[in-house]
Amino acid sequence: MNWENHVRKVVPYVAGEQPKNQNVIKLNTNENPYAPAPGVAQVIQNFDCEILRKYPDPDVSVLVDVLAKYHGLDSSQVFVGVGSDDVLAMSFLTFFNSGKPILFPDITYSFYDVWANLYRIPYERQALDDNFYIKKEDYTKKNGGIVLANPNAPTGIMTELSVLEEIIAANQDVVVIVDEAYVDFDGKSCVPFIEKYDNLLVVQTFSKSRALAGMRIGYAMGNPKLIQYLNDVKFSFNSYTMNALTIAVGVASVVDEVYFRQNIAKVVATRERTKIELAKLDFTFGDSKTNFIFATHKIVPAQEIFEALRANQIYVRHWNKPRIANYLRISIGTDEEMDKLITFLEQFLSKEKI
Numbered sequence: 587m588n589w590e591n592h593v594r595k596v597v598p599y600v601a602g603e604q605p606k607n608q609n610v611i612k613l614n615t616n617e618n619p620y621a622p623a624p625g626v627a628q629v630i631q632n633f634d635c636e637i638l639r640k641y642p643d644p645d646v647s648v649l650v651d652v653l654a655k656y657h658g659l660d661s662s663q664v665f666v667g668v669g670s671d672d673v674l675a676m677s678f679l680t681f682f683n684s685g686k687p688i689l690f691p692d693i694t695y696s697f698y699d700v701w702a703n704l705y706r707i708p709y710e711r712q713a714l715d716d717n718f719y720i721k722k723e724d725y726t727k728k729n730g731g732i733v734l735a736n737p738n739a740p741t742g743i744m745t746e747l748s749v750l751e752e753i754i755a756a757n758q759d760v761v762v763i764v765d766e767a768y769v770d771f772d773g774k775s776c777v778p779f780i781e782k783y784d785n786l787l788v789v790q791t792f793s794k795s796r797a798l799a800g801m802r803i804g805y806a807m808g809n810p811k812l813i814q815y816l817n818d819v820k821f822s823f824n825s826y827t828m829n830a831l832t833i834a835v836g837v838a839s840v841v842d843e844v845y846f847r848q849n850i851a852k853v854v855a856t857r858e859r860t861k862i863e864l865a866k867l868d869f870t871f872g873d874s875k876t877n878f879i880f881a882t883h884k885i886v887p888a889q890e891i892f893e894a895l896r897a898n899q900i901y902v903r904h905w906n907k908p909r910i911a912n913y914l915r916i917s918i919g920t921d922e923e924m925d926k927l928i929t930f931l932e933q934f935l936s937k938e939k940i
């Protein structure tokens with residue numbers, strides 16, 4: 587009768603809506619609008635199901651090796667998981683164990699506080715400035731670790747690498763996690779700092795820039811000791827997190843760098859064009875280095891625009907949270923999708939302003 591008192595109660599993360607209706611313009615979860623590399627389809631079509639008889643490689647070696655090569659690292663510096671959410675959750679469990687509060691911004695990826703609560707890790711949110719930039723002095727107080735998304739989500743704002751380096755250097759007694767989910771869209775990566783700072787863990791994902799959100803591949807890079815500790819926790823939890831097909835798909839994506847660059851260039855070009863159009867419609871936004879734009883309208887409340895878009899089968903993301911309730915996060919779709927969005931906004935806003 588009392589069992590409920592002893593349950594590990596948590597408030598789960600709320601992901602962006604995945605509408606059942608396929609005919610919507612879906613700009614609400616930062617998925618890539620283009621297909622994954624052509625080699626991915628080939629791997630899936632030619633996959634020998636006989637392989638599934640056996641357990642997959644628990645070390646995910648072939649994927650670890652191509653990722654290490656791609657980033658100019660040693661394989662001992664790479665850890666692969668089932669999406670970066672898995673890698674980040676594992677990292678929180680492994681590295682944030684001091685009892686002291688970990689630090690992250692007040693406006694950031696809303697999974698960080700969920701994991702902290704799940705693992706009973708104390709945390710303190712640090713307020714971004716009015717333009718959504720981090721204040722580096724907030725990250726030099728005593729803490730049990732730091733996690734920063736760079737570029738940040740949902741703001742799209744990128745912290746200068748020199749600022750990040752100061753934070754990493756000032757916190758060598760704890761692990762600093764930099765979540766680079768969006769770094770491929772014009773951002774600058776902290777990976778080069780790995781050789782210099784053994785307390786830095788950089789996390790990336792195949793979900794956005796590699797158009798493989800449905801496959802679930804993420805990874806962490808850092809000093810071999812950090813990676814070893816992560817593996818120890820992983821192998822204490824589930825040795826076979828990544829399945830055999832996913833491993834093969836991951837490799838096919840990484841080896842096609844030409845396609846990868848082309849895909850990113852298209853998304854970035856569409857983003858820059860969309861910025862110009864949104865500005866014409868009286869939206870304001872920071873300098874996004876991601877595949878989304880976090881925008882507020884000078885007159886019309888975000889909630890109203892969100893609802894009007896949704897009623898017209900255009901899904902964007904809106905949070906009823908302090909400081910950001912008047913913002914919309916608009917993922918970058920194809921040019922055609924963004925044209926439809928802009929055309930609808932032109933009509934809707936011209937009516938609203940009369």
Ligand SMILES: *Cc1c(COP(=O)(O)O)cnc(C)c1O
Pocket residue numbers: 616668669670671672695735739765767790791792793799802803804
């Ligand atoms: C999308 C996203 C992730 C999670 O990505 P998956 O690899 O799909 O789990 C992690 N961090 C941030 C900031 C993201 O936006």
